[in-house]
Amino acid sequence: MTSSHRLAEVFVELADTLVDEFDALDFLGTLTERSVELLPVVAAGVILRDRQGTLHVVASTNDAAQILELFELQNEEGPCLDCLKTGLPVVNLTELEAGRRWPRFTAAAQEAGFAGVHAIPLHLRSSVVGAMNIFCATSDPLTDADLSLGQALADVATIGLLQERAVRESGLLAGQLQRALNSRVVIEQAKGVLLASAGVDVDQAFGLMREYSRRTNRPLREIAAAVVARRLNARDLQP
Amino acid sequence: MRSTRQILAALSDAPGEDSLPAVLCRHCADDLGVDGAALILATEEGQQAVVGASTPLAETLENLQFEHGEGPSLLASATGESVFEPAFADRGPDRWPAFGRAAVDLGVASYYALPLLVGAIRLGSLGLHRTSPGGLDQERLAGAFSYSEAAVVVLLHLQSMNGSSSTLNPDLGDPLGYRAEIHQATGYLAVRASVGPTEALLLLRGHAFATGRPLLDVCRDVLAGTLEIPPPEGQI
Numbered sequence: 001m002t003s004s005h006r007l008a009e010v011f012v013e014l015a016d017t018l019v020d021e022f023d024a025l026d027f028l029g030t031l032t033e034r035s036v037e038l039l040p041v042v043a044a045g046v047i048l049r050d051r052q053g054t055l056h057v058v059a060s061t062n063d064a065a066q067i068l069e070l071f072e073l074q075n076e077e078g079p080c081l082d083c084l085k086t087g088l089p090v091v092n093l094t095e096l097e098a099g100r101r102w103p104r105f106t107a108a109a110q111e112a113g114f115a116g117v118h119a120i121p122l123h124l125r126s127s128v129v130g131a132m133n134i135f136c137a138t139s140d141p142l143t144d145a146d147l148s149l150g151q152a153l154a155d156v157a158t159i160g161l162l163q164e165r166a167v168r169e170s171g172l173l174a175g176q177l178q179r180a181l182n183s184r185v186v187i188e189q190a191k192g193v194l195l196a197s198a199g200v201d202v203d204q205a206f207g208l209m210r211e212y213s214r215r216t217n218r219p220l221r222e223i224a225a226a227v228v229a230r231r232l233n234a235r236d237l238q239p
Numbered sequence: 240m241r242s243t244r245q246i247l248a249a250l251s252d253a254p255g256e257d258s259l260p261a262v263l264c265r266h267c268a269d270d271l272g273v274d275g276a277a278l279i280l281a282t283e284e285g286q287q288a289v290v291g292a293s294t295p296l297a298e299t300l301e302n303l304q305f306e307h308g309e310g311p312s313l314l315a316s317a318t319g320e321s322v323f324e325p326a327f328a329d330r331g332p333d334r335w336p337a338f339g340r341a342a343v344d345l346g347v348a349s350y351y352a353l354p355l356l357v358g359a360i361r362l363g364s365l366g367l368h369r370t371s372p373g374g375l376d377q378e379r380l381a382g383a384f385s386y387s388e389a390a391v392v393v394l395l396h397l398q399s400m401n402g403s404s405s406t407l408n409p410d411l412g413d414p415l416g417y418r419a420e421i422h423q424a425t426g427y428l429a430v431r432a433s434v435g436p437t438e439a440l441l442l443l444r445g446h447a448f449a450t451g452r453p454l455l456d457v458c459r460d461v462l463a464g465t466l467e468i469p470p471p472e473g474q475i
Contacts, residue, residue: 167358173395174357178282180398185286188419189436192426195462202423228426228436 024164028059041134048130066112078105083119087128091118092141115139120154183221190224198234208237240382246389260291268293280363281316306454307337315352315364322352325374348372353387424458
């Protein structure tokens with residue numbers, strides 16, 4: 001039985017990581033560890049589906065080859081695959097039912113010491129992008145309280161993934177913006193350099209650089225930077 | 240006071256004649272009760288483009304900061320920290336001798352600059368000014384931060400719509416284009432004085448300040464070959 005105090009601590013811990021230097025893998029790793037602490041499970045992992053539909057384990061409390069294989073098997077059959085197909089939690093099957101539905105997987109899981117394996121979906125807007133995979137030593141069903149908590153943890157994982165994607169995209173765009181702004185400045189500076197050193201006017205200067213850029217298949221920005229750094233002069237730019 | 244989301248919603252509802260940055264600046268000035276708001280893009284080297292302004296004065300104040308190479312917006316985008324000067328009439332000229340005096344002459348009594356941040360990347364700043372002194376109350380302060388966040392979203396959105404990643408979205412272009420001559424003069428003087436571009440710009444600004452002439456005029460003379468600015472004594 002987990003104290004609600006510890007639960008609150010865990011959520012605050014996870015929320016904090018969303019604000020600071022955010023690292024998705026660290027975050028998901030912490031999430032799986034806390035899941036094992038808060039739920040009656042002995043191992044947990046987060047599985048994401050890539051664009052081709054292949055399942056990849058991105059975080060796991062256990063690096064044992066057996067566990068990793070259990071994740072891998074679920075590309076063929078298992079709770080995660082079903083969970084991703086339906087978007088619904090796949091939980092609390094009896095050993096018999098599990099054996100019938102996923103014979104190979106269930107056998108492998110039992111051999112690894114897991115009598116119960118469950119999957120909780122990660123929803124991103126209207127699609128299911130992955131699942132939280134939890135492994136129990138017994139086949140005792142998870143209680144409603146456990147399932148609620150499991151879903152809450154899965155939802156937090158989803159927020160983390162959204163954050164990661166947003167952060168990455170924003171960073172990329174911001175970088176592009178900065179480079180584009182810089183390019184304009186450098187190109188104008190290069191015109192001035194050619195004006196002073198070669199006696200051409202600004203339009204001729206631009207023309208020279210643009211032609212050179214096309215002939216050598218190098219970006220205009222790069223040519224301009226080389227001109228400003230005096231690595232390229234007007235004579236070099238001549239055809 | 241509006242949240243970032245409400246600000247963005249209001250922007251997308253606005254009629255489509257002006258650029259998003261210009262509309263954002265107008266909404267910002269109205270909402271926060273300041274006399275002017277301007278949106279500025281900057282890079283590591285401090286190069287700037289004013290991409291939106293609610294009034295001509297707001298735009299002039301930013302261009303002046305570029306001319307003099309100093310000012311609250313420059314400081315905010317360089318450090319990533321907000322720069323608030325509610326007593327600009329007194330303190331402005333102390334903190335920024337050249338810009339401060341020019342801005343006070345134009346009637347600025349308080350100034351607030353907020354950096355535009357994407358993680359560790361400093362994109363530029365949002366500059367607000369009033370012709371009356373005083374700070375922003377809690378509510379307006381929160382509103383100012385919301386506008387700076389909305390500004391980042393707008394800028395990134397415009398960049399993302401640009402397809403080719405190496406050019407600026409036209410809505411982000413420097414509307415005056417006068418800075419082209421300043422950058423050209425920088426390159427020109429770099430050759431003539433045998434210095435790097437950073438020093439060349441400093442020389443140009445220094446000369447403009449010393450002679451009391453606008454930077455653009457100095458640059459035009461340099462480009463025309465009618466003005467020589469030697470490097471300071473002792474420089475190789």
